[in-house]
Amino acid sequence: MQTAHLREIVASTALRLGPDAPTLCSPWRVQDLMAHLVTREHRADVLPGIALAQGPLGRHTDAVRARVAARTPLEALAEQVRSGPASWFPTRWSTLDAAVNTAELAIHHEDMVRAQPGWAPTVLPTPVQESLWQALRRGGRVFYRTAPVGVVLVAEGMARPRLAVARPPADAGTVVLRGTPLELLLHAFGRTDVARVEAQGAPEDVRALAGHRRGA
Structure with a gap:
């Protein structure tokens, strides 16, 4: 499955860069971006706020992400991204996982990589x-x-x-x-x-x- 490769490089890159490295999703740092990836696959209550970022739904989603980022070490976030969605999450189904997460993982990986000085494009299989x-x-x-x-x-x-x-x-x-x-x-x-x-x-x-x- 191609998402498994992307999950691995996202986790590895985040750990290599460290929690405070910048991303293209400013003001998010690597810690924030990884918390976003984790919450969207483990907290169904944040999904409406991802689609509707303005208003109370978006504020709730951002608050959940901020709490996860503050309380969870980067190593644990990386392992959750590597392991994939929660066991009960619909994207545990491989076909849906590929449809929903392939682009998300690839883009957010580059959001980390290309925010660093002297970056080079990622070579993907x-x-x-x-x-x-x-x-x-x-x-x-x-x-x-x-x-x-x-x-x-x-x-x-x-x-x-x-x-x-x-x-x-x-x-x-x-x-x-x-x-x-x-x-x-x-x-x-x-x-x-x-x-x-x-x-x-x-x-x-x-x-x-x-x-x-x-x-x-």
């Missing part, structure tokens, strides 16, 4: 990259639904490498984004500044897409 590409094929259109230009993703090394995720408006062209599935996933999830993708298109269209806000 081909099966993991294929899983990330499938995640993009399932949900990529959601992230580019308000894009001001057309968007086509081209994934390096994949059997079906081309995916149109947004049609161009009448007054704009299309931007082609090329990179590995991991880099394309980071771009789709709003990590534009650290995603190593090649953008091809008219300069004005590339600029317009660079200013398009996405996030998850």
